[in-house]
Amino acid sequence: MDAIEAIRTRRTVKAFAPEPPSREQLAELLELARWAPNHKLTCPWRFRVLGPQSLEALKQVAAAQAAREAPAGADPEVVGAAAAAKLDRAPALVVASVVCGAEPPLDAEDEHAAAIAAYIVLLGAHAVGLAGYWRSPAVLRDAEGLAALDVPEGERVLGLLHLGRAAQALGPAPSRTPADEYVYWLD
Numbered sequence: 001m002d003a004i005e006a007i008r009t010r011r012t013v014k015a016f017a018p019e020p021p022s023r024e025q026l027a028e029l030l031e032l033a034r035w036a037p038n039h040k041l042t043c044p045w046r047f048r049v050l051g052p053q054s055l056e057a058l059k060q061v062a063a064a065q066a067a068r069e070a071p072a073g074a075d076p077e078v079v080g081a082a083a084a085a086k087l088d089r090a091p092a093l094v095v096a097s098v099v100c101g102a103e104p105p106l107d108a109e110d111e112h113a114a115a116i117a118a119y120i121v122l123l124g125a126h127a128v129g130l131a132g133y134w135r136s137p138a139v140l141r142d143a144e145g146l147a148a149l150d151v152p153e154g155e156r157v158l159g160l161l162h163l164g165r166a167a168q169a170l171g172p173a174p175s176r177t178p179a180d181e182y183v184y185w186l187d
């Protein structure tokens with residue numbers, strides 16, 4: 001598959017088969033990330049591949065957080081269990097973050113570069129027949145969630161990448177804003 005086809009056909013997938021990608025496959029995808037453009041070659045991205053213990057720790061924080069914030073009338077235990085179960089949807093989870101704190105404008109450039117690196121992981125996964133999903137779960141905006149994964153204060157989480165084999169047929173692509181609505185050709 002060439003790059004243009006990969007970009008056009010990658011889709012967010014939320015249902016995964018249980019078999020995890022191999023460590024080698026994940027390592028290959030995460031290595032691809034270092035080819036993201038990044039100003040001053042700061043390599044600002046960080047990826048944490050969750051293992052069983054870190055996943056369990058994150059699920060516990062997610063359950064407690066969701067239970068605390070359960071809407072009135074809902075059973076906090078059920079709400080918490082549902083939040084934790086969402087972290088079991090994919091057989092491999094990777095937290096993508098950026099090292100922050102550089103002087104402007106490098107801080108913004110680093111964040112852009114890290115987002116590109118995360119997209120490279122998703123696009124690379126698609127190119128090798130894996131599926132991916134970039135999720136921004138509330139638990140990764142929670143100090144306890146960050147602590148469960150040893151994300152230091154100097155990093156900002158960009159998302160939780162879900163990776164694995166798709167267990168759902170890819171439906172039609174969601175419609176996109178046509179280019180003539182977001183491209184301005186200046187004189």
Ligand SMILES: Cc1cc2nc3c(=O)[nH]c(=O)nc-3n(C[C@H](O)[C@H](O)[C@H](O)COP(=O)(O)O)c2cc1C
Pocket residue numbers: 010011012013134135136137158159174
């Ligand atoms: C920065 C970022 C954050 C996202 N966060 C979520 C999320 O929290 N929940 C979700 O369902 N999808 C999330 N997505 C996935 C988008 O919803 C998805 O890319 C969009 O629907 C377009 O579908 P596609 O990826 O199949 O093209 C996120 C995507 C990006 C780039």
